[in-house]
Amino acid sequence: MSAFRLEATDLTRTFESGSQAVVALQSMTLQVGAAQVVCLVGPSGCGKSTFLSLAAGLDEPTQGSLYIDGVAIEGPGADRGMVFQKDCLFPWLSVRDNVRFGLGLLETRRSHGASMRRLREHCDELLDRVGLWPFRDSYPSQLSGGMRQRAGIVRALATRPAVLLMDEPFGALDAQTREDMQILLLELCREQATTVIFVTHDVEEAVFLGDRVLVMKPRPGRVVADVAVNLPASRDRHTKLQQDFQAIRGEVLDHLYQVMSNAEPSG
Amino acid sequence: MAAMPDNTHSTDSGRQRTQRRRARLFALRSPIPHSVSLSVTIGLFLSLFGLWALASYGEWVRPVFLPTPTGVLQRAVTLYQQEILVRDLWISNVRVFSGFLMAVVVAIPLGMLAGNMRIFSAAIDPFMGFLRYMPVPAFIPLLVLYAGIDELPKILLIFIGTVVQMTIMVGDVTRQVQADLIRAAMVLGANGREIFRKVIWKGSLPGIVDTLRINLGFAWTYLVVAELVAADEGMGFRILRSQRFMQTDTIFLYILLIGLLGIIFDFLFRRFHRWAFPWSQEGLRK
Numbered sequence: 001m002s003a004f005r006l007e008a009t010d011l012t013r014t015f016e017s018g019s020q021a022v023v024a025l026q027s028m029t030l031q032v033g034a035a036q037v038v039c040l041v042g043p044s045g046c047g048k049s050t051f052l053s054l055a056a057g058l059d060e061p062t063q064g065s066l067y068i069d070g071v072a073i074e075g076p077g078a079d080r081g082m083v084f085q086k087d088c089l090f091p092w093l094s095v096r097d098n099v100r101f102g103l104g105l106l107e108t109r110r111s112h113g114a115s116m117r118r119l120r121e122h123c124d125e126l127l128d129r130v131g132l133w134p135f136r137d138s139y140p141s142q143l144s145g146g147m148r149q150r151a152g153i154v155r156a157l158a159t160r161p162a163v164l165l166m167d168e169p170f171g172a173l174d175a176q177t178r179e180d181m182q183i184l185l186l187e188l189c190r191e192q193a194t195t196v197i198f199v200t201h202d203v204e205e206a207v208f209l210g211d212r213v214l215v216m217k218p219r220p221g222r223v224v225a226d227v228a229v230n231l232p233a234s235r236d237r238h239t240k241l242q243q244d245f246q247a248i249r250g251e252v253l254d255h256l257y258q259v260m261s262n263a264e265p266s267g
Numbered sequence: 268m269a270a271m272p273d274n275t276h277s278t279d280s281g282r283q284r285t286q287r288r289r290a291r292l293f294a295l296r297s298p299i300p301h302s303v304s305l306s307v308t309i310g311l312f313l314s315l316f317g318l319w320a321l322a323s324y325g326e327w328v329r330p331v332f333l334p335t336p337t338g339v340l341q342r343a344v345t346l347y348q349q350e351i352l353v354r355d356l357w358i359s360n361v362r363v364f365s366g367f368l369m370a371v372v373v374a375i376p377l378g379m380l381a382g383n384m385r386i387f388s389a390a391i392d393p394f395m396g397f398l399r400y401m402p403v404p405a406f407i408p409l410l411v412l413y414a415g416i417d418e419l420p421k422i423l424l425i426f427i428g429t430v431v432q433m434t435i436m437v438g439d440v441t442r443q444v445q446a447d448l449i450r451a452a453m454v455l456g457a458n459g460r461e462i463f464r465k466v467i468w469k470g471s472l473p474g475i476v477d478t479l480r481i482n483l484g485f486a487w488t489y490l491v492v493a494e495l496v497a498a499d500e501g502m503g504f505r506i507l508r509s510q511r512f513m514q515t516d517t518i519f520l521y522i523l524l525i526g527l528l529g530i531i532f533d534f535l536f537r538r539f540h541r542w543a544f545p546w547s548q549e550g551l552r553k
């Protein structure tokens with residue numbers, strides 16, 4: 001096992017806006033193992049979304065490369081799923097058809113009847129797992145925010161991607177729903193051994209979900225700290241009350257404050 | 268809103284409740300009871316009709332300016348018996364829908380292209396902007412010159428009158444399909460064609476149907492202009508000719524009929540919209 005599940009080497013992305021060049025991401029190097037959950041935190045504009053776009057294959061780096069299992073990323077692929085801050089479900093499709101959207105596309109490309117049937121069943125299972133089975137025929141606009149976000153996660157997991165990319169997916173949810181979703185996400189991803197890159201503004205969420213928390217700083221966007229979260233893999237509501245948890249949270253916050261105070265004077 | 272003096276016997280809270288209920292009828296973007304909505308609609312039509320009846324039967328206005336409702340009805344019967352009415356209705360509908368459908372066939376593809384590919388918007392958008400302000404009736408002499416005096420120039424005029432606006436509106440509608448949805452589809456592995464078919468087209472459809480509904484109205488407003496071109500039948504033609512003979516009752520009849528057709532088509536379009544796109548209805552979630 002030489003190759004990492006997700007690897008970034010010297011990854012740089014600059015945006016030319018007028019005469020100025022914004023270095024959204026500078027020489028980022030990152031190695032993420034299989035089934036690892038890595039959380040990205042950092043002030044606005046530090047390149048978190050930029051990194052996710054690159055990993056999703058929606059954008060191309062100015063310099064450097066990204067690999068999945070040693071293979072360079074060129075455009076989007078079924079090996080990666082993405083969940084957005086807004087649920088981004090297709091309003092004209094029922095929940096179930098939304099979740100099967102990716103499968104439908106796969107079906108038109110190849111004709112693996114048997115494995116397709118398995119994936120379809122897997123979709124239905126996931127819907128059931130997240131409590132959306134009774135709502136499978138509803139349109140997204142008929143669901144609550146939390147339900148929509150669950151559907152978004154199921155849609156991203158439907159094709160069994162190796163890597164799940166999440167950009168502040170729970171930012172718009174209330175505290176209770178948010179906690180439920182965090183626990184659900186950990187469960188689902190552990191079952192499928194999914195590698196997760198999770199962007200959040202909430203340090204507590206980052207420590208709760210992550211095996212590692214990367215702290216980033218803006219202008220230019222860089223990773224300034226890589227904090228290992230040495231907590232037991234199985235996490236529940238009580239985890240957040242533990243002393244270890246609070247200590248790690250404090251460590252991440254320290255890094256963040258440092259980033260903030262450095263970033264402030266330069267404007 | 269002053270409290271109505273009709274509930275002097277009710278308790279204070281009763282009056283407050285009525286007041287609150289009345290205030291809710293004027294709340295911004297909130298649903299109101301169906302019965303209220305319907306009675307407001309019918310009430311407006313009835314009071315306008317009542318005003319018309321009062322002014323005409325009461326001879327507030329000279330009959331040559333304002334015919335009576337019965338006068339208009341009688342005229343309708345006469346024209347029907349002379350086999351003019353149905354013929355006029357038919358030929359005008361054919362003209363309007365021919366021109367309109369031609370515009371639809373041109374505007375939807377052009378609008379979709381302009382809305383989604385920069386190279387087409389570079390070609391189409393400025394050109395439509397250029398055409399948009401041109402007065403449609405000014406094309407009549409050219410149309411007669413090029414297309415003669417049969418049906419074609421009339422249909423072309425309605426086509427010209429609607430196609431520009433329709434293209435611009437379809438372009439706007441398709442541009443409104445959220446970039447986020449397109450990104451989501453890309454991440455799920457959709458290629459350009461699939462994004463176009465499964466996301467942009469699907470997401471634009473309700474807006475396109477709305478655009479068609481609005482533009483059918485525009486098409487009808489060009490009818491009278493179109494029938495300036497050497498027509499000898501049709502609703503627009505009949506209206507123009509009746510002016511010469513001071514037949515205000517015919518003018519009233521035909522204008523009202525066009526309005527009635529408008530209500531019917533509008534209703535059908537809305538019905539279709541609700542039936543075809545249940546997901547895009549306001550207040551779906553209740």
Ligand SMILES: Nc1ncnc2c1ncn2[C@@H]1O[C@H](COP(=O)(O)OP(=O)(O)OP(=O)(O)O)[C@@H](O)[C@H]1O
Nearest residue numbers: 015017022023024043044045046047048049050051
């Ligand atoms: N398409 C673009 N064109 C120009 N500049 C961009 C573009 N996308 C991002 N940027 C710039 O790159 C930098 C990083 O943006 P990015 O969206 O990755 O930040 P972020 O960490 O996700 O911030 P937030 O927490 O607010 O979502 C910002 O300065 C932003 O202005």
Ligand SMILES: [Mg+2]
Nearest residue numbers: 048049050167
């Ligand atoms: Mg972002």
